[in-house]
Amino acid sequence: MSDIERPAPQPDADSAPFWAATLEGVLLVQSCLDCERGIYYPRSVCPFCMSENLTWNLASGRAIINTFTIVHKAPPAFAGEVPYVVALVDLPEGVRMLTRIVGCEVGDVHIGMDVEVEFSPLTDVAALPYFHPVA
Template identity: 40%
Template sequence: MRKEITVTNADVIANRIDSRPRPEPNEVTAPYFAACARGELLIQRCPDCGHAQHYPRALCTSCGAAPDWERSSGQGTVYTFTVIRQTGVAPFREEVPYVVAMIELAEGPRLMGNVTGVDPEAVRIGMPVEVYMVQVDDEVGVPYWRAR
């Protein structure tokens, strides 16, 4: 029997977030994770060449300049995805099946995350999604995605 994923699974994720591996911010990634904890999604944009990037880095991956932080709209589309149907990893075992997707943001960069609140069989490439945050603690939040 296929397990339905509902919006209430966001609450399940929030309740289990303590049992998952915690992202460990460093001096480059700390502003990103702190913004996520406040409910904001940040990307980096180069002031010299205009390149937008994610995952946070000390330098622009296009020209090597120091990037600035920019608030993302949090809107994107599913670029590609997979449905995880089994796992031996304890914190994730009760959530299968779940969707791990590469999301292409409206601003250009792509980032990996879980799509929740929709049956995994309904997820499609090109599906519009929006971000929501699950707060791990005062310093770290993690982006998740739901259908728009």
């Protein structure tokens, strides 16, 4: 256990709905009402068409691992957690998230694996969306 404080999300006007939902165990993903594309991370303007006409959608919670790495040497705040998996996962909502894969041995993780979200409590304003293999 490290005595170094872990970095934590600092919700702002754009990301506050996302982080508030994590405390309820809900994954929200933005989408653009004009070009209909999914958007992640949260922001105030669509990165594809520059529209400010955005909305929040309840995500399915499912994803597929696009790629990953196994961390063996971590920054001090995470040193007690190695080895762990950091992955890019593709959601059916059309967005890619950087996350951690939990709930299995690191050697069992593979590209194309079906995963599902869970939330790791962190602070009183945010829980972190991690993913575990679908049983």
